[in-house]
Structures are given as structure tokens and as C-alpha cells.
Amino acid sequence: MFSQYFGHYLLNRGLITREQLADALEFQKTVHVKFGVIAVDEGFMTTAQVEEVHEKQRQMDKRFGEIAVELGYLTEAQVEALISHQKQSHLYLAQALVDREYMTIDEFGAALNDYKKENSLSDEQFEAIRNGNIDTLVEQLLVSDEEKAAKYGKYLSLFAKNMIRFIDDQVYLEVSESNNVVPGNWLIKQDIIGGAPLFTGLSTNDETLLYVASIYAEEELTEIDALAKDAVSEFLNLHNGIYLVNMSNWGTELNMNPQQIVENATVAGELFQVNVITSKGTFQLVLSDNPTSIEIGSAAGTQAV
Amino acid sequence: MKQNLKVLICDDSILIRKKLRSVLEKCKLEEIFEAENGVIAVEQAKEHNPDLIFMDIVMPDKDGIEALKDIKSFNPEAKIVMASSAGTSDHLKEALANGAYDFIQKPISLESVTLLIEKILKEESANV
Numbered sequence: 001m002f003s004q005y006f007g008h009y010l011l012n013r014g015l016i017t018r019e020q021l022a023d024a025l026e027f028q029k030t031v032h033v034k035f036g037v038i039a040v041d042e043g044f045m046t047t048a049q050v051e052e053v054h055e056k057q058r059q060m061d062k063r064f065g066e067i068a069v070e071l072g073y074l075t076e077a078q079v080e081a082l083i084s085h086q087k088q089s090h091l092y093l094a095q096a097l098v099d100r101e102y103m104t105i106d107e108f109g110a111a112l113n114d115y116k117k118e119n120s121l122s123d124e125q126f127e128a129i130r131n132g133n134i135d136t137l138v139e140q141l142l143v144s145d146e147e148k149a150a151k152y153g154k155y156l157s158l159f160a161k162n163m164i165r166f167i168d169d170q171v172y173l174e175v176s177e178s179n180n181v182v183p184g185n186w187l188i189k190q191d192i193i194g195g196a197p198l199f200t201g202l203s204t205n206d207e208t209l210l211y212v213a214s215i216y217a218e219e220e221l222t223e224i225d226a227l228a229k230d231a232v233s234e235f236l237n238l239h240n241g242i243y244l245v246n247m248s249n250w251g252t253e254l255n256m257n258p259q260q261i262v263e264n265a266t267v268a269g270e271l272f273q274v275n276v277i278t279s280k281g282t283f284q285l286v287l288s289d290n291p292t293s294i295e296i297g298s299a300a301g302t303q304a305v
Numbered sequence: 306m307k308q309n310l311k312v313l314i315c316d317d318s319i320l321i322r323k324k325l326r327s328v329l330e331k332c333k334l335e336e337i338f339e340a341e342n343g344v345i346a347v348e349q350a351k352e353h354n355p356d357l358i359f360m361d362i363v364m365p366d367k368d369g370i371e372a373l374k375d376i377k378s379f380n381p382e383a384k385i386v387m388a389s390s391a392g393t394s395d396h397l398k399e400a401l402a403n404g405a406y407d408f409i410q411k412p413i414s415l416e417s418v419t420l421l422i423e424k425i426l427k428e429e430s431a432n433v
Contacts, residue, residue, distance in 0.1 A: 166412075216320075217320050226319055227319050227320060227323075230318055230319045230320050231320045233318070234318045234320050234321060237318070237363065237390060238390040238411055238412060239390075240390070240391075241363075241389060241390020241391035241392070241411060242390055244390075244391040244393050245390075245391065245392050245393055245410075247393075248393035248394050248395065249394075253393060253394070253395045254393070255363075255391075256363055256391065257363070258317060258363055258364055258365040
């Protein structure tokens with residue numbers, strides 16, 4: 001998930017274009033990561049040292065790791081670590097961007113350092129995030145407001161994990177600054193009740209609904225029919241159920257009401273909204289820890305599902 | 306070994322009913338009934354007297370725990386497996402206290418249902 005965050009940072013800084021990011025994210029799934037790129041990415045070597053090793057590699061038939069150890073740039077233990085990292089090649093946005101010639105390795109290294117500084121990340125936090133620790137990512141990058149993090153952090157962390165687990169491993173979440181729910185064609189909602197009540201909803205257009213539904217149902221759905229609506233609704237129900245289990249393990253017993261679907265809904269109240277950007281479209285996750293403040297209007301009525 | 310277990314699937318989700326039915330059919334079970342809420346589940350249980358019932362918990366009209374209590378009152382032998390994503394300790398305790406046979410945490414895997422069916426078929430054949 002870090003790739004999505006860092007990728008969007010590069011995009012927002014104007015270092016790469018939206019098309020280049022999409023292409024690199026797709027490309028990184030198949031790319032073979034070069035040793036030198038990971039060594040820089042891991043902070044084991046400088047780009048100059050990598051260049052020096054590459055230069056020597058052209059002159060002799062030796063592996064990158066061997067030369068780097070001979071030159072004293074890497075220890076044997078670091079080479080071992082890099083080999084194991086290399087196997088997780090899909091994690092490396094760096095290689096994809098460099099291979100596609102969207103950035104040089106120098107530019108990537110510099111941007112990575114800036115990113116760490118701008119987000120005030122400690123080495124430990126940075127490592128955790130890069131190694132896929134969603135809790136740290138949500139806490140440090142997604143919800144910086146402490147009050148909001150206390151209210152919604154656990155829910156969002158789990159939502160990110162479940163999106164990755166069940167729907168899309170390329171998902172990117174961003175907290176919406178707007179206080180208005182972007183009117184989607186469909187609002188799928190479920191109330192969590194008990195000591196820590198929570199209004200939960202997904203606001204989506206037809207296209208994204210069909211994308212999420214098709215993946216969750218494990219079949220190609222092309223029409224907004226009962227099955228398609230049910231599939232998205234069941235994903236929310238599954239996620240909320242797992243949230244209830246987690247909360248129960250932490251000592252808070254909660255319950256939930258059956259989900260409902262509202263067509264062309266308007267939502268008002270004390271909302272916390274997150275844009276959920278998938279590979280095939282965006283929907284909104286709408287939450288409120290004050291469910292009684294929520295008012296839902298619709299021209300088309302509510303359907304229990 | 307008895308293969309003709311009658312099964313009732315009670316879940317408000319069309320998708321879950323469809324998936325569970327397909328898993329049960331793979332287990333060579335043919336008599337499968339469906340209910341979309343607790344009220345219909347109780348009616349179906351009276352009508353068909355199923356050997357095994359998969360029961361969701363969070364449903365409109367009548368939830369799974371209430372339906373479990375009702376069905377157990379007229380068919381104490383029914384094996385009712387609660388299948389929910391919300392397997393909280395409260396739900397587990399309440400289901401087991403009311404005579405649930407087992408609890409499956411959603412998402413439902415093919416393996417968990419297959420193992421369960423095998424276990425029940427063994428019990429049934431041991432009782433013959």
C-alpha cells in the first residue's frame with residue numbers, strides 16, 4: 001500500500017504524471033527488481049556506490065552482491081536481506097519508475113528522503129510503513145488529526161486491510177476535506193450499535209459498484225441488479241462483522257443492524273469521509289461516530305437487502 | 306454413508322446463499338432450501354425438517370439468534386450452524402447457550418463447509 005501513497009506524493013509534487021503512476025503501478029507487479037535499486041531503497045547504499053558496482057559489473061562476471069561486499073558497501077547479512085526483499089518484487093515502485101524511465105534512481109532516492117522528512121516519519125515508522133504495516137500507515141499518513149484518529153483509526157486500518165484482502169491490493173485511501181458526500185448513485189449503509197456506535201456507509205456510482213461487486217462475487221457482473229448490490233452490501237457487512245470481532249477482543253461489545261441500500265441518497269450530519277481510490281474507480285467511505293446526527297434523504301427510497 | 310442430508314441456508318445475502326449452495330452441491334447434497342430472513346427460516350424448518358441449517362445472525366425481520374431459539378423449540382435435534390462475520394464473544398456465547406451446533410466465521414471457506422459436512426455425515430452414519 002505504501003507504493004500508492006508514495007506514488008501519489010510523487011504525483012502531487014509533479015515529479016511524475018498520473019498516467020506514469022498508473023503505468024508504473026501496473027508494471028511493478030511484473031517487474032524484476034534490480035539489486036541496486038533495492039539497496040538504495042533500503043538505505044544500505046548510496047546511488048553513487050550502486051553506479052560504481054554497476055560499472056565494475058560491466059568489467060567482470062560477478063554478481064552485484066559479491067562486488068558490493070568486496071568494496072565494503074554491503075555486509076553478507078545485508079546481501080541476504082536484499083535477496084529476500086528481491087522476492088517481494090511487487091512491492092517496488094522504484095524499479096517500475098526507473099525501468100520505465102519516468103525517474104532516475106537519484107531522483108527517486110531524493111524524493112523518498114523528502115517524503116520521510118515532510119511526514120515527520122521516524123526510521124522505525126518509515127520501515128514499518130514500507131513493510132506493509134497498515135496500522136502505522138493509517139496513523140501516520142492517513143489520519144493526522146489525533147481526535148479523528150482516535151475515533152476512526154481502528155476502523156480505517158481494518159477497512160484498508162479488508163480492501164486489500166478482498167477487493168484491490170492497489171487501493172489508495174485519502175481523507176476527504178469536503179463535508180459533503182459526493183452524490184453517488186448508491187449509498188450502502190449499516191449502523192453499528194452499542195457502546196461505541198458508528199454509522200458506516202459506502203457511496204458509489206454504478207461503475208465502481210460493479211467493479212467492487214464483481215471482485216467480491218468472483219464473477220463478472222455487468223448490471224446493477226440484486227446480486228450486484230448485494231455483493232457490495234455483503235462486503236460492507238463482512239468488514240463490519242470483522243470490526244465487531246476486533247472490538248470485542250479489545251473489550252467493547254458491539255452489534256450491527258442489517259445493511260440498507262438507498263438510491264440517489266443525500267447524506268448530511270457529522271461526517272468523516274474517506275475517498276477510496278481503487279484501480280477501477282473511486283467510492284466514498286462515510287462514517288460518523290454520532291449516528292443520530294445523520295440525515296439521509298432519497299428520491300428513490302430505501303431497500304433492505 | 307447417508308448422503309441425503311437436507312440443508313436449509315438462511316442468510317439475507319443472495320451472494321452468500323448462492324455461494325453456500327454451490328459448495329453444498331459440490332459436497333453432493335441435493336436437498337437444499339433457502340430462506341432470506343429468520344421468519345422464513347422458521348417456516349421452512351417446520352415444512353422441510355432439515356438435518357442441517359446454516360444460519361446468519363444479522364438479518365432483517367428476525368435475526369439468526371431468535372430463529373435459532375424458535376427452531377430449537379420445535380426441533381431440538383436440528384443441527385444449526387451459525388455463520389456470521391460478527392463472531393464476537395457475545396454472539397458465540399448466546400448461540401451456543403441456545404443450542405447452536407457450531408459457528409463458522411465468514412468469509413465462508415470451501416474447506417470449512419466440507420469438513421463440517423464430513424463430520425455430520427460421520428455422526429449420522431454412527432447413529433444409524
